[in-house]
Amino acid sequence: AQSVAQPEDQVNVAEGNPLTVKCTYSVSGNPYLFWYVQYPNRGLQFLLKYITGDNLVKGSYGFEAEFNKSQTSFHLKKPSALVSDSALYFCAVRDLTGGGNKLTFGTGTQLKVEL
C-alpha cells in the first residue's frame, strides 16, 4: 500500500524568508510525486511533479521540490515566501510499478506567510 505523510498541520513563515513544507512517502515500487495547492474556496491546482531524472524539480510560482530517495522525502521549498503563497498544500504519490494508478494524498499543510 502507498501512503503520504505531511507531519506539519501548519507552517508559519515571514514574507521574504525561505519556506519548506515537508512530505514523506511510502511505496512498494517507484514513486511519482506531486504537490498541489488549494486557495480558499478553490479547487486543487497542480504545482509540480517528480517522475524521473533531476532530483530538484521546479514548478509554478517559484516553488521547487527535492526528491530524496534515501529519506523517502519530497519537501516543497521556495527561496522567498510571499503573503500570497498562504494556502493549503497537499503532497501526493502514485506508484505505477507497485500495481495500480491510484493517487494518494497527504493530509495537507496550511502555510501562513505573514508580513
Place this chain on the structure above:
Amino acid sequence: GAGVSQSPSNKVTEKGKDVELRCDPISGHTALYWYRQSLGQGLEFLIYFQGNSAPDKSGLPSDRFSAERTGGSVSTLTIQRTQQEDSAVYLCASSPAGRTEAFFGQGTRLTVV
C-alpha cells in the same frame, strides 16, 4: 470544456434524502477519482476508476455511498439517505493514463440540513 466539470456547484438537501453529484472529466482521461474534503480537513479518498478495470471502492465510507462511470466518461456519485456528517466538498479529478498529474474540478459543496 477544457477542464473537469462538476455539477451542481452547491447542493443543500434535507437529512434522509438521496443526492447525485456529477463529474464530467477531461475528454480522453482514463482515470477518474472522487475525494471528499470536510471543513478544514484533508482529502479523503472515496473511489477510483481506471479504464475498464473494476473500480477501487476501498474509500467509500458506508453502503449509502456508490458511484458509477458510464461509457468510461461521466461519473455520478450517489449518496442515499444523507446524514449531516455527509456535509463536505466532494471533489472529482481525472487523469490520462500513465505518470502525469490529476486535474481537479471545483467541487460540489454538499450541505445536509
